[in-house]
Amino acid sequence: MNFKRFGRPAAIAFVAVIALSSCAANEGDTASTGDGAESTLTGTLNAGGASSQGAAQEAWAAAFQIANPDVTINYDPSGSGAGREAFIAGGSGFAGSDSYLSEEELAGEFGACAPDTLAVDLPVYISPIAVIFNVEGVDELNLDADTLASIFNGTITNWNDAAIVALNPDATLPDLAIAAVHRSDDSGTTENFTDYLAQASTTWGEEASDTFPFGGEGAQGTSGVVSAVTNGVGTIGYADASQVNDLSTVALKVGDEFVAYTPEAAAEVVAGSPLVEGRAADDLALDLNRQTTNPEEYPLVLVSYAIVCNEYADAEQGELVNAYVTYMASEAGQAVAEESAGIAPLSAELSENVASILATVK
Template identity: 70%
Template sequence: MNVSRLGRAAVVAAVAAVALSSCAANEGGSTAPSESASSLSGTINAAGASSQGSAQEAWVAAFQTENPDVTINYDPSGSGAGREAFIAGGVDFAGSDSFLNDDELAGTFAACAPDTKAIDLPVYISPIAVIYNVEGVDELNLDAATLAKIFKGEITTWNDPAIASLNPGATLPAANITAVHRSDDSGTTKNFADYLNQNAPEAWDQKPSDTFPYQAGEGAQGTSGVVDAVTNGVNTIGYADASRAGDLGVANIKVGDEFVGYTAEAAAAVVAESPLVEGREANDLAIALDRKTTDPSHYPLVLVSYAIVCQEYADAEQGELVKNYVGYLASEAGQATAAEQAGSAPLSSELADKVAAALESVK
């Protein structure tokens, strides 16, 4: 594969970043590893979705404890950067809140065996929280159309009639809205945009993509950048993986005739009822999320984050190492660890079985 300048930059950046991030991942605890019969050894370098950051920290610690001769470095550089680095061969797998698109699948993958492709395996399900920081506003209701207009810059003040009508009795300030979006290519952005496009296509008229499509608001790098900007700003609103919402206000979104907050269970319900994307490899488990539910027990503003791996690795030993680690992520133990540490929704048993079956084909 000929690697472009951009590709080379991605490889260099990814390798440098995972080398730096390994310090935190590999020195994260003082507990000595338990005795292990594991025969696995080697290093896995990975990069991608910052939404997976908290889960990956917990996954890495647990897996390395059970497999003390394995080192795992995960750089939460963003979904787009992770996919780019994986395609160019800079990392062994990518974490991504967006599955590989048709153009990416039509290309080649430097880490994979010749004439083979990569596949998308769901490992992390989480609600996306609409976070806000507005003095005097302890509860906020928003529907998809109003949310879309806020982030497009068409609704610019907190006491706008569209917001006020959804929040009767609330004291909304006559203050300008600062809407914070991701400045980097982000699967969280694509999921957020997909929710708005499916539910308010007249307001959000751009095709969902990893790149924020409008010249409005304020951009911030990564999940942590958005959270920091909302936290440290005034009259701010943003979107982020729910595990990172912290003490910020979180808006309720309209589902059917009710306004609902997120729960892991409500997010998982949407995923369970959504079909796989058609026309892909048998072991590719990309999910076409149906966000138009009117069932208030569901939370349609949800992301599915994937481990993108080779169907067959050019280096079979490295493939076996990745296969074991990703298998742990999707296992009952791995999902329980992510749920405890990041508040994610465990994969359903049916989806977990599909991931396990797909991994059996990885070489």
């Protein structure tokens, strides 16, 4: 990814951020080794949003609070849409979101931010979205984008449909109705899932959306979808890969091969994706390449963001957000999330770019 939108001011900011990044890394080490480094941070930071970040946020908050014993971190995995709404209304210090701020949201005001300032999208979490299924007697399943789209828009309704059979000649597919499960809440995971189907298939017929556009069975949050697929019959759904447990997952057709999700393949597609055009210079929203034909890349991926003010109305809140999100995006923070949630760590370049922006947040 080319990050040349920053000129000399950002280079200066990056020099300043080296100390912050080092501090954040030390915090992670302190949390794990009990070295006892002193922290002067105090206060409570309330945030919420993407349920995909749930496991990572638990680990991040625990490590950060050990290193900063006078700080309390509260993260509510209420869903990306609810998280953005709360942040926009001024009810939280930052939002976790699997989709970046829309142009309409950017045109409005942000309750926690200083007057006449903006919020920005900073990547902190990269993960594959797994297509999960529960069909007795079927442990492996290959699907292309057109067939997957047709399942979720209701065009394909049975597991022994000819299109599925053609992609899985060695599987014994039952004469059984498909129960497709989607998120019932406004969800960045849904936005990423529908964005993949809109770009990679010819059969979806809708634009990307946080709200699932068709019928079927709805479930609240990532955990709700996983539970519905686990406990149902002939079920299929989509969920952040960190929470799929022992469910079977689909290999997606990429080019001429079928590709199973891995953190490494998710990171590869992110590395090859440009920034969204027309955004502010300190906004790192990514335009993910869903149409890749490179089998080293898994295109059904989400980048989850920390949405923060570039200047806070409450300077103490800004200090807390700066320190915590800097830690989340640091090498130490990414290692904690990789261990706890199986994420693909941010590349060194992307981590540095996030840090250079956070150095200017106040």
